[in-house]
Amino acid sequence: MSGSDWLLRDAMREARREGLTYGLRHIAFNPAQFMTDTQLSEFAQTICREFEADPEHITFVIHQKDGSTHGHLLLPEWQQDHILDSRFSWIRLEKLARLEEIRLGHALVAGRHDRPIVKALEQEGRNREAEQIKALIPATAQEKPRAAYIAQARRMAERQGTYLPALKKLICALWAQSDGLKSFRAALAEHDLLMREGDRSETRPGAHIIEDRKGTLIGSFTRLTKVRMAEFRTLLAQEKLQTAPQIKPVLPPGRIPVRGMKDSLKKAAPAPAGRRAHRTMSLDEISQRACIVKRIKEKEAILTRQAPESSLLPLNRTHSLTQWTYELTKYQKQLRRYRKRYSTAKKEWQKAQASWWRRLSGISWRRKQVMEEKFLQLLDMIRYVVQALLHITGLRAVPPEPLRTILTPQDKPALERFIKEYDDEFTAMAQPAKLSLWLNQRFDRMVRVRDERIRRWDKAHQPEKEQAGREITQLRALLRTRPGMPEHRELVQQLTHLLPAEIFRPPELKAEPKQEMTRKDTPQQWKPPSM
Structure with missing residues (x-):
């Protein structure tokens, strides 16, 4: 498409003359979806602009391999008066690739440097592209894409x-x-x-x-x-x-294993004289005791239950404030940048308004239009940074809505109402000293609200815990009593709502089968009924 072998040899001679280690830089790009030759050439020009390379001294080749069309771009390291820029080249190339995929509507490919790319795009004010690339960032660093081979x-x-x-x-x-x-x-x-x-x-x-x-x-x-x-x-x-092979321990001759020694000692040791013989329990009594123990464990679980937030670590003021301040710094920079643009446009309009010739020629009117446009952009930026502040500090569930590229005068009343409603938050974001005070107050409110939630939970579950404690005392007393005793029957009647009735129901006497009388069994002769 451009360049030649002669141009490549000339670039190598210039690099040797200037004492450079490298003479050419080779950049190959192979899109997953089809791109025309014109689109590939435009992308090569974008790479040249990014690295400050002269487009007139490049060699660009497009060819097909295995049914896939891709391009090879070769840039001279010596650019007549400076060396080709190479700072963060991999990150910058990935950024160009992501932007080209967004421009052409191709599927976005996740890379290892998506996080710094998002940060760079936000600094450039390209928040729409940054939001799309942010969705590619994995949750953990271990999930980042990694090349299996070079x-x-x-x-x-x-x-x-x-x-x-x-x-x-x-x-x-x-x-x-x-x-x-x-x-x-x-x-x-x-x-x-x-x-x-x-x-x-x-x-x-x-x-x-x-x-x-x-x-x-x-x-x-x-x-x-x-x-x-x-x-x-x-x-x-x-x-x-x-x-590894299994090695069995070898005992010296004349020694017996420890396990055998313990068994022999157990067999030889006589039973203690003062030990009380255990009472033999029936199967019904065993099942009853197992049911009681199960109920006791269920009630003990109620006693040890705590509010969901009680098990969490206490909030760290220093860590929280540092994290919030770090995340809000980029939004403050954007707000100052938009405010400076509006201030510059306003000064230009005031300067044009002071000149009668500029008022008559229409320059003042055009400057006023620019000032009003910058003012609307400033209002939308204020809305954006306030929503970011609310989201970062936990007062807003979803991230801030992206900045709008097209704003009309009809959007101005809604934006002004939003800023009036959140005047304290806007003042905090505009002034760093007030932001620190606002964040401290927000942290104090978070701690108070969390403690209040825990207190309400404990108060709501206190009657249940007290009831569980009383029932545990009764169940343990039931375990200490023997079945058939009056106190055992009394406790069973008190705990009928806890224990299944069929387990503690006394066995009924079996009724003998009722025999029917037949003609042969009657002592007297059978007579038919009288008519």
């Missing part, structure tokens, strides 16, 4: 006839089907693969690599399977324990 290793493997992406999928599938390292090694052997300790065991102890029978490196075990190194060391220790 591009150089992939190209080396392809030259040796090995396709790394297919092998990576195979290894992941084998690990998912294995129940340990032993079965995983056996599964690898079936596919002519081998796992062994890495060559740099001194610098990276415990690291293992996977390679084929020819010795071609596939990749690190932890990178290919996404297993953390600490967990892998645990698996290695378990594998060593499984494969």
